[in-house]
Amino acid sequence: KNEVEQSPQNLTAQEGEFITINCSYSVGISALHWLQQHPGGGIVSLFMLSSGKKKHGRLIATINIQEKHSSLHITASHPRDSAVYICAVRSNSGYALNFGKGTSLLVTP
């Protein structure tokens, strides 16, 4: 069983919709990352969290350490947000980032 579970696996939304992607993990962590993988394959780091909430433009990431859960929200979604969003955690006993399988988002005009 993967230590990092994301939901949904696939998501289609209309332009302008509010989007939420969820990530649950099973181990104690020192940090959680949200990453965006473009259709061309490049991976971009969006957020690194260890507590609370972070906001960057239309993107908001939250984490609840007690519940071992994080969410990535996209407000006023746009077709250019279409990508795979990946959650990754670093356990507090190692160096590796363990990745979820990703959520494939398609935003239609």
Next chain:
Amino acid sequence: GAGVSQSPRYKVTKRGQDVALRCDPISGHVSLYWYRQALGQGPEFLTYFNYEAQQDKSGLPNDRFSAERPEGSISTLTIQRTEQRDSAMYRCASSLRVDRAVTFGSGTRLTVV
């Protein structure tokens, strides 16, 4: 450099050959990671370096895989006696420190025929 640079971008090799994949991290980045990503899957951790020290190699699938970072900068991932199941995108990432955000390279697409 400005980003994490990997070479080659694409590598096609015959089964049984050895391959060496290169990663040039962002200058000054202490932490360096190697990942492997199969089609439609998230990246899978292979190994981690802190400067030149390989501090975690728990993700290397078998002893055909090895990595080095002799001077704490450029790293090489070597796969000996390649097999078809080794075909994947191999990604390198670096960060200023282990507790900082990571930057990924564009990857090397390895195809073993």
